[in-house]
Amino acid sequence: AKVLRGDANLTKSLLLSLTQKHKACVGCLSFEESNIDESLKYELMESFENALLTQEMQGRYNILWVEHTDKGRLELNFVIPRIDLIIQKAFTPYYHSADITRI
Template structure:
């Protein structure tokens, strides 16, 4: 099982929830890039496990702050095959972890199960608002990756579920340098770095450089940053004064 937080969160709640529940949606490739003009039909329809879609929509769309909701997914490998009781336990434990210190009526969380890709995915969407007084609330603040990773690793160990840390499950990096579109190249590099962050392997600038080094080993040329001219100018100024 792995946890992924999506970057969206400043749009319409109705559009976001309808996408989770739709029978036919836009098609994406293996790198999560939208395939223009193509759609896919969810042969297994989405199922609401917990929460009220209309209530979640109303809370999101009544929030006039920039960031209105947080969404993500708990994705299980096809071989994990969690039971219904295990899914309920995971969702309840996730809420106890993420909303620690809050009462159950202080937050709203919608859970939708997807199975059309051959594995179980628990999608969640949380309005970024505390329900007692309407204060802004962020369930996934910056640098919280280790918190989510600890939750993931606990359940994977307890249930012997597939772990994204398993070297044998590492996805083969596409040869992004062979693509013609510079936007696609940037997206592929960004996806590579984000995957490392999700695995807890990137924590600082040094780790980012190491991740980019992997791309070079895969055949992509990455030019080093241009050296700053400020030190040279400062040296010339001191020499001229001397």
């Protein structure tokens, strides 16, 4: 595993500080290829974040991106603690029924 973006210790600390039942939004971008160009990985992560989160939320959330290749394919896993860093209130980055067709 390799951290591509974010601070694993900060993300862990945020998750441990949360008291709500659902502490994080987690997911994975999975590719058939065992690897892709490094710049494309960052472009895909940026594009995904922009699609998932509104412009209003930019700079207000923590996200950790971790690359895994142990299954013979490239996986870009993400963890988003469900806390707005500015107002310190819970937020939900993804509502399945509303966002499935958009993401």
